[in-house]
Amino acid sequence: DGGITQSPKYLFRKEGQNVTLSCEQNLNHDAMYWYRQDPGQGLRLIYYSQIVNDFQKGDIAEGYSVSREKKESFPLTVTSAQKNPTAFYLCASQSGEGFQVGFGQGTRLTVV
């Protein structure tokens, strides 16, 4: 089945640790995005990538890093510099036609 797969579904991070969230898509989409959602709030853009080996900062990129070495994959690393990382992280992709964006099932990250 075509879709966007995020893993893990739940992730626990200790203070000072870096963690990496996985996002894979088999939809042959060029553009991929990472959003963060806090309780009772909308989604905020962290990073996006329009093409392999290129990515751009979104509105809240501080404390995060990404890579786009393959079209199918867009992993997000939450670094120790991100002071408030507890949130629901959503990966999304967009086809070249129109601007319809679909989401993976999300990763819920908690700092312990």
Add this chain to the structure above:
Amino acid sequence: QKEVEQNSGPLSVPEGAIASLNCTYSDRGSQSFFWYRQYSGKSPELIMFIYSNGDKEDGRFTAQLNKASQYVSLLIRDSQPSDSATYLCAVSLPFQGAQKLVFGQGTRLTINP
């Protein structure tokens, strides 16, 4: 002023009635408008998109766009308990030579049997 604003609710509607969800946006450069449904603990699901002024109908859902008033709405007819969810309005904006989606904070809708 927020780029996309929604009433956070909760909005409570009896089963079978029409639910009306509203959204305003600040950037007149916005070209595409989307409604997502998000169940608790789940990721958003696209239910409607609209690009042109006027109404767009899909089953029990109707999206309405008024670019002059910078207003987009979603009507849900014959509301069902399964429609109870948070509805996110999203608007595309020019961003660094590309486009990005900006989301409102969502309206929580409850359909009462």
